[in-house]
Each structure stands twice: as structure tokens, then as C-alpha cells.
Amino acid sequence: MQRAQLLLLLVLCTLVAVLHISDLSLQAQQSLTVLSEDGRYELAVVSVNDRQMVPLSDLAKTFALNVREDTLADGLTVTHRDRVVVLTATQGLASVDGRVVSLPSPPVRTSRGWQVPIEFLSRVLGLVIDTPIELRRRSGLVIVGNLHVPEIEVKYTVGRGQAQIAFEMARPAPYTIEEGPRHLFVKFDADALDVSLPRTSPDSLVASIQLGDEPTWLAIELGSEYASFQSSLLTGSGMSRLLVDVFSAAATAAIARANEPATATEGSVSLIDEGVTPLQELRTPVTVRTIMIDPGHGGDDHGVVGPNGILEKDVTLQVAQRLRRAIESRLGLRVAMTRDGDTMVRLDERAAIANNSKADLFISLHANASLRPEPSGAEVYYLSLARGGDEPRREGSRNRMVPLLGGGTRNIEVLSWEMAQVGHIDRSAMLAAIVNAELRRQVEVRAREAQRAPFRVLVGANMPAVLVELGFLSNPTQERQLTSTPFQEALAEGLFQSVVDFRARAEQRPTTTPGSNGAPREQP
Amino acid sequence: MTSRGWLGLLLVAVTGTLGAWILLVTLPDVYEENGDPVAALSVGEPVEPPKLTTATLFYVSDDGERLVGVERDIVEGNVPVEQARYVLEAQFLAVEPPLTSAVPENTVLRAFYLTDRGDAFVNVSREISSGHSGGSLNELLTTYTIVNAVTVNVPSVRAVQILIEGRETDTLAGHVDLRRPLTQREDWMDMAPAEPSAPTAP
Numbered sequence: 157m158q159r160a161q162l163l164l165l166l167v168l169c170t171l172v173a174v175l176h177i178s179d180l181s182l183q184a185q186q187s188l189t190v191l192s193e194d195g196r197y198e199l200a201v202v203s204v205n206d207r208q209m210v211p212l213s214d215l216a217k218t219f220a221l222n223v224r225e226d227t228l229a230d231g232l233t234v235t236h237r238d239r240v241v242v243l244t245a246t247q248g249l250a251s252v253d254g255r256v257v258s259l260p261s262p263p264v265r266t267s268r269g270w271q272v273p274i275e276f277l278s279r280v281l282g283l284v285i286d287t288p289i290e291l292r293r294r295s296g297l298v299i300v301g302n303l304h305v306p307e308i309e310v311k312y313t314v315g316r317g318q319a320q321i322a323f324e325m326a327r328p329a330p331y332t333i334e335e336g337p338r339h340l341f342v343k344f345d346a347d348a349l350d351v352s353l354p355r356t357s358p359d360s361l362v363a364s365i366q367l368g369d370e371p372t373w374l375a376i377e378l379g380s381e382y383a384s385f386q387s388s389l390l391t392g393s394g395m396s397r398l399l400v401d402v403f404s405a406a407a408t409a410a411i412a413r414a415n416e417p418a419t420a421t422e423g424s425v426s427l428i429d430e431g432v433t434p435l436q437e438l439r440t441p442v443t444v445r446t447i448m449i450d451p452g453h454g455g456d457d458h459g460v461v462g463p464n465g466i467l468e469k470d471v472t473l474q475v476a477q478r479l480r481r482a483i484e485s486r487l488g489l490r491v492a493m494t495r496d497g498d499t500m501v502r503l504d505e506r507a508a509i510a511n512n513s514k515a516d517l518f519i520s521l522h523a524n525a526s527l528r529p530e531p532s533g534a535e536v537y538y539l540s541l542a543r544g545g546d547e548p549r550r551e552g553s554r555n556r557m558v559p560l561l562g563g564g565t566r567n568i569e570v571l572s573w574e575m576a577q578v579g580h581i582d583r584s585a586m587l588a589a590i591v592n593a594e595l596r597r598q599v600e601v602r603a604r605e606a607q608r609a610p611f612r613v614l615v616g617a618n619m620p621a622v623l624v625e626l627g628f629l630s631n632p633t634q635e636r637q638l639t640s641t642p643f644q645e646a647l648a649e650g651l652f653q654s655v656v657d658f659r660a661r662a663e664q665r666p667t668t669t670p671g672s673n674g675a676p677r678e679q680p
Numbered sequence: 681m682t683s684r685g686w687l688g689l690l691l692v693a694v695t696g697t698l699g700a701w702i703l704l705v706t707l708p709d710v711y712e713e714n715g716d717p718v719a720a721l722s723v724g725e726p727v728e729p730p731k732l733t734t735a736t737l738f739y740v741s742d743d744g745e746r747l748v749g750v751e752r753d754i755v756e757g758n759v760p761v762e763q764a765r766y767v768l769e770a771q772f773l774a775v776e777p778p779l780t781s782a783v784p785e786n787t788v789l790r791a792f793y794l795t796d797r798g799d800a801f802v803n804v805s806r807e808i809s810s811g812h813s814g815g816s817l818n819e820l821l822t823t824y825t826i827v828n829a830v831t832v833n834v835p836s837v838r839a840v841q842i843l844i845e846g847r848e849t850d851t852l853a854g855h856v857d858l859r860r861p862l863t864q865r866e867d868w869m870d871m872a873p874a875e876p877s878a879p880t881a882p
């Protein structure tokens with residue numbers, strides 16, 4: 157027995173030792189890029205016990221540090237001129253000239269010498285060399301001294317005949333834009349750039365967005381249909397946004413027309429609120445060809461679970477399928493669905509599917525829940541902008557006049573440009589009001605008016621879009637209704653009539669029966 | 681060695697690996713949560729009793745359709761960030777009927793940050809999402825319980841963004857966009873008529 161215990165202990169110790177060594181065995185994982193007035197160089201980062209560390213010897217060489225090992229005190233003394241740093245091998249603490257600074261872990265000795273956590277750079281080394289050091293983990297940059305290295309997040313939105321590249325910066329960085337034969341170069345006046353680029357697939361307007369030949373340039377490679385561009389810098393509320401819009405020949409002509417003095421009235425201003433699709437103005441007829449139905453939730457995401465176990469994801473799919481059948485058979489329009497089975501589809505993917513299908517209408521279907529059993533009835537929503545932008549056109553102070561290509565100005569709502577839906581709010585409001593009225597003819601509808609909410613699935617939809625809550629699954633009566641064929645058919649009929657009505661208005665066809673809401677009744 | 685001997689050795693190896701894993705992987709995570717750049721050495725706790733102030737907290741109305749404000753005495757914070765923390769901690773406390781909270785049980789406040797521009801970041805535990813019963817009404821009520829509690833009680837906060845376990849998140853339960861700070865909504869929903877966009881005959 158005693159021998160067995162001894163054996164166990166021995167094996168355990170051996171394993172611990174072996175694992176410890178293998179764990180400490182350094183895999184050169186990545187590197188940090190150090191930017192200083194002297195230039196740029198790479199600093200190897202090693203992973204020790206899942207902690208990112210850098211070799212102290214490398215830092216010593218670069219920053220003229222003197223490292224002494226104090227075996228008795230089990231620590232290190234790092235000196236630079238008259239500065240003294242004491243590190244202990246047992247605690248994540250450093251003393252810099254007597255001031256205690258915490259570190260996420262103590263220094264670790266490996267086969268390649270002493271390693272210190274990367275936080276040593278910003279928290280300790282900066283104090284030692286008397287120069288601010290900024291550690292940017294996301295981009296792996298270490299900025300030594302007061303270099304101007306703007307953080308730029310590049311976003312890309314593409315619409316019909318128009319695309320927009322947005323450069324978002326915490327502070328405005330001076331820039332110039334130069335047009336080359338196949339590129340637009342955005343040249344920033346900075347020491348370096350800290351850029352995160354979007355993952356884009358080439359389209360007819362923009363083939364790629366990449367770093368340029370110089371470290372402070374960004375190159376927009378232009379596609380075959382590119383005709384013109386315009387840029388504007390928007391600054392406000394701590395964020396600066398350089399917008400570069402690129403246009404096809406048709407879009408360029410449309411903008412020029414809109415800016416002709418004869419038509420430069422209020423009407424041309426509302427063109428802007430249409431965002432990425434300037435050709436779609438409320439008064440301009442559009443053709444409705446493809447309807448996108450988005451059955452909410454799916455897969456592991458059950459949505460609401462009713463008191464008797466009915467799942468939101470099933471109800472939404474059933475109603476979606478009924479609506480699709482109605483539209484296809486009675487209107488002959490193309491219907492696409494974000495899912496046609498019990499699958500999980502991410503919210504931004506749903507909008508992307510609709511955009512890629514060039515859908516003209518987006519209807520997201522959901523079932524609601526309350527913490528109390530009483531609430532019942534359907535609700536219809538369209539998008540409200542997340543940040544105080546509910547009524548962008550009323551808040552003149554938030555808007556800016558931005559010069560337009562070929563003269564004139566346009567009014568831009570500062571914060572919401574990367575959201576494709578912004579350009580379709582008016583039509584979405586119209587669609588929501590129609591759905592609210594048409595559903596009311598068929599089923600109980602809770603709110604008198606269509607409502608606005610910052611719903612995620614609507615944000616990226618580049619077309620008129622609504623979210624319909626079909627009823628309350630948390631209400632036992634409604635739960636039964638929502639699974640019954642007659643009720644589901646009634647919902648589908650209300651939605652179907654909404655499509656008919658919206659299409660008639662959007663295409664500006666004369667209405668046959670100018671009833672209370674002017675909706676033409678389509679007979680099956 | 682006998683087969684029993686091998687079996688014993690295997691057992692020992694498995695135990696050893698497990699032990700080593702606990703020692704090397706689990707434990708460091710437990711003790712390394714130490715993010716402050718300067719080691720916190722708090723000196724001298726205040727001994728006087730805390731001052732109280734009245735805050736408006738938000739709960740689900742009897743009909744389950746909206747939020748209602750309920751006044752509560754809470755500890756007064758010295759600065760907006762501290763005040764917001766006290767408000768949210770009080771808001772997240774479990775309540776007895778007839779009150780119902782739209783914030784799922786066991787949700788705790790992890791941290792609260794405020795930028796110079798008045799954007800607040802409310803970092804909460806994952807229960808706010810994992811314990812959520814779904815539905816956009818519920819989700820709106822949960823979201824605006826937090827947004828309203830902070831903006832109503834801490835006037836220097838203009839907008840609120842909810843983070844879950846320190847991470848920016850898409851939604852709580854599949855509906856409300858949480859990727860941007862949200863401003864106060866008086867009754868969680870804008871019930872006003874949708875201005876010129878209401879349907880009119882063309």
C-alpha cells in the first residue's frame with residue numbers, strides 16, 4: 157500500500173514536471189510591432205502558460221536596460237540611467253523607483269532567459285525610459301513616444317450603383333485623396349496607421365481595399381463600373397468619419413441631375429436621406445420583384461417557448477411558408493427566405509442574404525413574449541436608429557451640409573451611414589403602416605400604429621424592412637391560435653395583402669378601391 | 681508487469697494529468713484576474729454612515745406591457761460613476777410580487793464605465809442573456825430598464841451600451857441591437873404616429 161502511494165506521488169510529480177516543461181516550452185506565437193521615432197521593428201512574443209510575454213533580453217538591447225539577476229531575493233533588478241526597477245519572480249508586482257505597479261504575472265525564466273508579460277511595456281518600461289508607451293493589443297502595436305498613429309476602422313457598404321467606404325477614427329487625421337488610373341489613394345498625414353480593414357469581396361465598383369505602398373496610405377482598388385467619387389469628413393461626438401462614396405456612371409448622372417439648379421429644391425435634399433440608394437426616392441416608382449421573408453430564430457435558438465411548449469422558431473417558419481405560397485401562387489413574385497428549415501442563421505447574415513438576393517422587401521416574422529400572461533395581439537415595427545437618431549431630419553443641429561459632386565450640398569445624418577436601412581426608413585414606415593392596417597383586418601393587433609425599435613435584423617437590410625410580431629406566445633390562448641391553421645392563414649393573408657398594397661403604392665399603380673386606407677383588394 | 685499493474689499505472693497517469701491540468705490551467709486563471717495598472721492599496725475606509733438618495737427604478741407594469749418607475753432609497757454616490765453603480769445594483773436586486781423585474785434573475789453588474797461624452801457602458805453577467813425568456817417586448821423592457829435606470833438617475837449619462845461579460849454583444853435574445861449606446865425612451869416605445877410616412881393615397 158505504502159509503495160503504491162509512493163509510486164503515485166512519484167508519477168504525479170514526474171507528470172507535473174514534464175507538463176510544466178512542455179507548457180513552458182516556448183512557441184513563437186506572434187510578434188508585436190514596435191513603432192518609435194527610430195523606425196519600426198518586430199518584437200517576438202512568446203506564450204508562457206497562455207500568457208503573452210516578451211524576452212527581457214530583447215527589451216534590454218533595444219531600450220538600453222541593464223538587467224541583473226538577484227538569486228538570493230529570487231528577483232531581477234532592471235536599471236536604466238538612474239531608474240531602478242525591482243521585479244520579483246513570485247509576484248506580479250514591479251517597483252519602479254519605489255512606486256508599485258501591478259503586472260498580470262511575475263517574470264518567468266525559460267530556456268531562453270527571462271520573459272516579462274507584455275503589459276511590462278506600457279506599465280513599467282514607459283516609466284523607466286520616461287517616454288509614454290502605448291500597447292494596442294488588437295493591432296499588436298507598441299507605440300513609443302508621441303507618435304501620431306490613428307486607429308482607423310474601415311467599413312464598406314455597397315448599394316445599387318453606389319458604394320461607400322467609411323474610415324472611422326477617434327480623432328480626425330489630416331488626409332488627401334488622390335485618384336490614380338485604377339485606384340483611389342487615401343493618404344493620411346500621420347506617423348503610421350493602425351487600420352482594421354473590412355473583409356470584402358470584389359464587386360463592380362470596388363475590387364479591394366488594402367494598405368498602400370506607403371505605411372500611411374490606403375488603396376481603394378476600383379472596379380469596372382466605377383465612374384466618380386466624392387468624399388466628406390464628418391466630425392462629431394468624439395468620432396470622426398471620412399466617407400468616400402464611389403458611383404457608377406448611372407448614379408453619377410442621377411446625382412448631377414438632382415443638383416441642377418432647376419431641381420435643387422427641398423426634394424433634392426430628401427435624396428440624401430435615402431442613403432446608399434439615391435435613386436430610390438419616395439416619389440419615384442420602384443418595381444417590387446423579390447420578397448424576402450425572414451422566419452425569426454431557428455436551430456438552437458428557439459426564440460420564445462410558450463407555456464405549452466410551442467416554439468417561436470416553428471411558428472415563424474410555418475407562417476413564412478404559408479405567406480410564400482400565397483405570394484408565389486397569387487402574385488407570381490419571387491420569394492426568398494432566410495431559412496427554410498430548422499437552422500440557425502445569424503442576424504447579420506439574414507440581412508446579407510436579403511441584400512444579396514436583391515430583395516425589394518424584407519419581412520421578419522417573430523412571436524412575442526411578456527412576463528405576464530395577459531398581453532396579446534400582433535405588432536409591427538420598423539427601425540429606429542440606436543443613438544438619439546429617431547428623428548434625424550428634425551434635429552438640424554446633428555446634421556451637416558456636405559458638398560455634393562458637381563456643386564450643391566446635401567444633408568447627412570452623422571451617425572448612421574454604415575447602416576443600410578437608414579436609406580429606406582420612409583418606405584419602411586410606409587410598409588409598416590400598411591402591414592399594421594392589413595393585419596388588423598385579419599387578427600388582433602396590439603398597438604394602434606406601427607412602432608419603431610432598434611431591431612438588429614433590420615439594421616443591415618438595404619430595402620424597406622419591417623419586423624412583425626405575430627402574437628404573444630406567452631399568452632396561452634394566443635399560443636393555441638398561433639399553431640392553428642386558420643389563424644396562421646389569417647396572418648399570412650394579412651401579410652399577403654400588405655405586399656399587394658405596398659407594391660401598388662411603390663410602383664404607383666392606380667388603386668382600384670380607394671377605401672379607408674386606399675388599399676386595393678387583390679382577389680385570389 | 682501484470683495487466684493490473686498497467687491498469688494501475690494508467691490510473692496514476694490519468695490522475696496525474698488531471699492534477700497537472702488543475703495546477704497549470706485552472707488555477708492561474710483564478711488568481712490572475714488583476715487588471716489594474718497600479719496595485720490598489722486602499723487607505724482609510726470612510727466610517728460615517730452612507731448618505732441616501734431617492735432613485736427611480738423600473739419594473740414591468742401590471743399588464744406586462746411597459747415599464748413603470750418605482751422610487752427607492754439607495755446609497756448616494758459621490759461621482760456619477762459611483763451613483764450609476766448603486767442604481768444598477770439596486771435595479772438588479774430580486775423583487776417580490778407584485779413587482780416584476782424585466783432583468784433576468786441572478787444578473788449582476790460586473791462594471792460600469794462612463795466616457796467624457798456621456799456614453800455609459802454597463803457590463804453585466806451572462807445571465808441577462810442566458811436567463812432571458814425572449815420575445816421582443818420582453819427584450820425591449822429588459823434593455824430599457826437598464827438604459828432608463830441609468831439615464832434617469834444619472835443626468836450626465838446620455839446613452840447606455842450594454843456589454844455582457846465585458847464583450848460587446850449583438851442582442852440579448854435576438855432582437856434589440858446592442859452594438860451602439862441607446863438613449864432613453866420615455867415609455868420604452870415611441871408610440872407617436874409615424875409622421876409623414878403613414879399611408880396616404882398616392
Ligand SMILES: [Zn+2]
Binds near residue numbers: 460
Ligand atoms: Zn423573436
